[in-house]
Amino acid sequence: MAKEKTLYACTECGGSSPKWQGKCPHCGSWNTLIEGVAEAGGGGRNRFASLAPASEVAVLADIEAAEVARTPTGIGELDRVLGGGIVEGGVVLIGGDPGIGKSTLLLQALDGLQRTGVPTLYVTGEESGAQVALRSRRLGLEQSQVKVLAEIQLEKIQATIAAQQPAVAVIDSIQTVYSDQLTSAPGSVAQVRECAAHLTRAAKSGGTTVVLVGHVTKEGALAGPRVLEHMVDTVLYFEGDTHSSFRLVRAIKNRFGAVNEIGVFAMTEKGLKGVANPSAIFLSQHSEPVPGSCVLVTLEGTRPMLVEIQALVDSGGPSPRRLSVGLERDRLAMLLAVLHRHAGVACMDQDVFVNAVGGVRISEPAADLAAMLAITSSLRGRALPKGFIAFGEVGLAGEVRPAPRGQERLREAAKLGFSIAVVPKANAPRGKAREFEGLTIHPVERIEEALEVVRGLA
Numbered sequence: 242m243a244k245e246k247t248l249y250a251c252t253e254c255g256g257s258s259p260k261w262q263g264k265c266p267h268c269g270s271w272n273t274l275i276e277g278v279a280e281a282g283g284g285g286r287n288r289f290a291s292l293a294p295a296s297e298v299a300v301l302a303d304i305e306a307a308e309v310a311r312t313p314t315g316i317g318e319l320d321r322v323l324g325g326g327i328v329e330g331g332v333v334l335i336g337g338d339p340g341i342g343k344s345t346l347l348l349q350a351l352d353g354l355q356r357t358g359v360p361t362l363y364v365t366g367e368e369s370g371a372q373v374a375l376r377s378r379r380l381g382l383e384q385s386q387v388k389v390l391a392e393i394q395l396e397k398i399q400a401t402i403a404a405q406q407p408a409v410a411v412i413d414s415i416q417t418v419y420s421d422q423l424t425s426a427p428g429s430v431a432q433v434r435e436c437a438a439h440l441t442r443a444a445k446s447g448g449t450t451v452v453l454v455g456h457v458t459k460e461g462a463l464a465g466p467r468v469l470e471h472m473v474d475t476v477l478y479f480e481g482d483t484h485s486s487f488r489l490v491r492a493i494k495n496r497f498g499a500v501n502e503i504g505v506f507a508m509t510e511k512g513l514k515g516v517a518n519p520s521a522i523f524l525s526q527h528s529e530p531v532p533g534s535c536v537l538v539t540l541e542g543t544r545p546m547l548v549e550i551q552a553l554v555d556s557g558g559p560s561p562r563r564l565s566v567g568l569e570r571d572r573l574a575m576l577l578a579v580l581h582r583h584a585g586v587a588c589m590d591q592d593v594f595v596n597a598v599g600g601v602r603i604s605e606p607a608a609d610l611a612a613m614l615a616i617t618s619s620l621r622g623r624a625l626p627k628g629f630i631a632f633g634e635v636g637l638a639g640e641v642r643p644a645p646r647g648q649e650r651l652r653e654a655a656k657l658g659f660s661i662a663v664v665p666k667a668n669a670p671r672g673k674a675r676e677f678e679g680l681t682i683h684p685v686e687r688i689e690e691a692l693e694v695v696r697g698l699a
Contacts, residue, residue, distance in 0.1 A: 324498015337479025
């Protein structure tokens, strides 16, 4: 097959050039020319024509819509993140740091699907077939019938998918795949974008679920163009320290389920195992309460989890430090200012360190109240009572705002045996409910009121 012509398009103005140049000849921008395939002539058929079938204008209410059928992978935590299982013709992009467990999890998922009669294909561009077989034996996947293809040429991968007709195909990884239509090296922006577009077309037209493994940059973002995230149906991120045995898989985008849903895994000798009670990971095992520790009920997707927030306030020098791990650093500075202005707790000459135990990242503002109580506890050297939890957003005026789905948070705390809760007044349950028995709830409206409640408990 004849090789298609390539041209270089400017990402700023859209102008094209037959060869690469450092400076765009049209708008004068530097380093903006990206290689791409030249468009075919007017009489030719576009290679993406199958993605645009002809359709008539229809009224939204008249369109028939059915629930999307899902196939469980057999790994409960992965199914939770995906929204219940894989979807026919869906495209999933999964990224994470090297060695965090992407290939391990996907190989386990393919083996589980294959054992239920679902045809699968594992395309590896980073390993040989023998290396994949060795890994499967280490994971205890004896007599696995998963089909493996060691290939990086896009056209051969497409031909294999068309011939084998697998229900699920894993491409590990998209950065190693190249197309003959482009002259650039595998992993370049043009190759990644073109190969992902062709694989997406194959998934939508053939009904095969395609899982793309993506590399990440030093900053933790998916390498390559951001258009990859817009092109696929689901984007999953692996989180967690490679030196820790626990991993989090978070859904950043999902057209078939909830976003920000997480799955919690433990890395064992036999691969990744789902964790049924993730709250146990993020709670440290203190025999007695210690100063600077407060338990927060956070919400990750649809799952309430208990996380311990630890704070250390120490005497600082002329330039006190503000450091947070797992929480937003700018928000920490704001909370310290609110503490000083509205509660009279001054940390101007103190170093303040805040940490979310277990390596979890908390982005919701409902962690404000727990962080402020932990800071005050460390500063005063007084521990919070045993079985104490708190959650709520704190505003700049010192008010404690409600957190979404507060009843579920309280229910989770009561189920795990916590006995004292300081929560926003709007989240306090009305009347006495059996599900909150044993949990004494103190509703508060302002931060100074919360500190007064804590002093009374101590």
